[in-house]
Amino acid sequence: MTDEQAPTGTSSSGPGHVVFVTWKAGNAPAFEAARRLGLHVTLIRSRRMEQAQNLDLDTSPYARHVDTVYLLKDATDTDALRDCVTAIHRERPIDGFVATVDALVVPVARIAEEIGVPFTHARAAETAKDKHRCRETLRAAGIDTTRHATVADAEEAAAFASRTGYPVVVKPVRGSGSEGAHVVRDEPHLREVVAQAVGEAPYADGVLVEEYLTGRFLSAEIGLAQDRFLRLAVSERSTWHRHEALETGTTIPAGISAAEHQRVMEFAESVVTALGLRLGVFHIEVMLGADGVPRLIEVNPRLMGSCLPNLFRLAGGGDIFGLLVRVHLGQAVEAAPARFTHYATVRWFGAAELTPKPERIPPDPGGTAEYGDSVHSFTLRFPEGDMLLPCRGNLGNFGEVQVVHTDRATSIRIAEEIVCRAAERLGIEVTR
Missing domain, CATH: 3.30.1490.20 (ATP-grasp fold, A domain)
Structure with a gap:
């Protein structure tokens, strides 16, 4: 084992061993869920990706839920990851993997198959991430003809x-x-x-x-465990009118009818089945046309990203991280349809065009105080440098607001008002 793979932390005995491969500090609730289940928790980090995304896991509170940490220079390097996993598995047999980042799902799937640990099917995950191959597979199955x-x-x-x-x-x-x-x-x-x-x-x-597809931009969050589908949620997505490929936010659950919800879930299940993903919790983005027919935008063979698991919880859906861990440990999972009590909305924003970074941030730039408990969080974190680059992808966002309300329209309105106010007080044009 090389120095860059040297573990930190202490080992503890338990009925099972789960290995997380991620660079997201936001996965800390999953680590905590695994500990609650009595599992030994190992985390493999990726220094290069943490630095690229301006993350500081060393100072984050995740460590109290993790028994052992391995820090790789680059966890997307399959050979380095394989060497690390093999050493871990030799020392303490692995019962399950959790990978919640796109760039890591396929490498983890390949290695899991090599050592005989159940995980999302590697060939299926590769097909899902290759958008052309994915569409060809679904066309051949008669599921989507985009x-x-x-x-x-x-x-x-x-x-x-x-x-x-x-x-x-x-x-x-x-x-x-x-x-x-x-x-x-x-x-x-x-x-x-x-x-x-x-x-x-x-x-x-x-x-x-x-x-080009038109209609309602939605996503289906579904699990597959022991050959049974778990229908978790349908969320609705928003995009920036000046660059439609850029997502600006999500609301959970979506404001659609029961019949539309049924059609979206049935379509998502048919996609997962055709690809043969086998095991996991998946994020399937679809366009629900005016004719009521869902069409695929893309398949993500992993849990919904960013803050969306937290939105799921805030809306009343429960602990999706605990379910994720149980699915990947091969445990029996009984998941009744979520009975959401609220609508949870996130809006992300970045610079609309190249612009100088504001010299100062005014107090409460989003004016969140007036909305009380409806605002769950407001985050503003500028990148290094004097200039803000145009935001044309999710990694270009520097601001986020999460809102929870019993009324869907009000949840969305508050989030959008806060973004608008932040732009005005910062004196810059933002994506919204």
């Missing part, structure tokens, strides 16, 4: 758009967090976007052009 093509250059992209009509969506074949995605409304812009994308990160694995 027109799409991988293109080598602007000429091929323009030829596709001439068949489908504008607008079209351009996105990386592999990617997450809306990074590199564009809604394109005419040929000159399409040629510009594709010419800039070919061969560049995050388009290293190719450029995908898709038919």
Whole structure:
């Protein structure tokens, strides 16, 4: 074992051993849930990704729920991760893995299969993360027929758009967090976007052009354990009108009818089945058309990200992290449909254009005090440097507000008012 893999912390005995592979401090409730279940908790961190996302896990309170920590230089390096996991498994056999970050699901799935630990099926996870292969699989199964093509250059992209009509969506074949995605409304812009994308990160694995879908942007949160689906929630998503590929927030649960909820969940289950994901808690993004037909946007073979598990709890859905751990430990899970008592809304925001960082932050920049207990949290954290870069993906956000209310419209309104007020008091234009 190398120095960079040296463990810290103390070992304790228990009925099972769960290994988390993540760089998210926000997963601390999952670590705590695992401890409540009497498990030995091991955490594998990734220094490179923590630094890239300006995270400081060393000072976060997660450690009190973790028995052993391994710090890798880069946990997305499959060989380094394999060496670390193999050493851990040799010392204390692993009963289950939890990976909640897109870039780690596939490496963890491959290694889990190699050592014989149940996890999300590796080939299925690879298919889910390859957007072209995923759409081809669903087309072959007769589940989703959204027109799409991988293109080598602007000429091929323009030829596709001439068949489908504008607008079209351009996105990386592999990617997450809306990074590199564009809604394109005419040929000159399409040629510009594709010419800039070919061969560049995050388009290293190719450029995908898709038919533009209209309707309600939703996501289904579902689990699959012991061949049984667990319907957890349907949430509704918001996007920035100036760059539709950028998500600006979520509300849990979605304001849809019982019949629409049923159709979305049935569609999500058919997607998971066709891909053969086998085990886990999944985040399936869909567009519910005016005709009532769900269409796939993308499949994420992991738990919903960012603060959404906390929104689920705030809305009355319960402890989704505890359920996540139990699913991946192969335990029997009985999950009745959530009976939400509130609507929990998050709004994220970043700089609309390149702009100087504000010299000072006024007290209560979002004016949250007047909303009382409806505001669960307001966070403002600027990155290093004197300038704020244009936010065109989830990693570009510097602000977040979470609101909880018994009325859906009020929950959304308060969150949006706070973002608007923060922009005014900071004196900058933000995504909203």
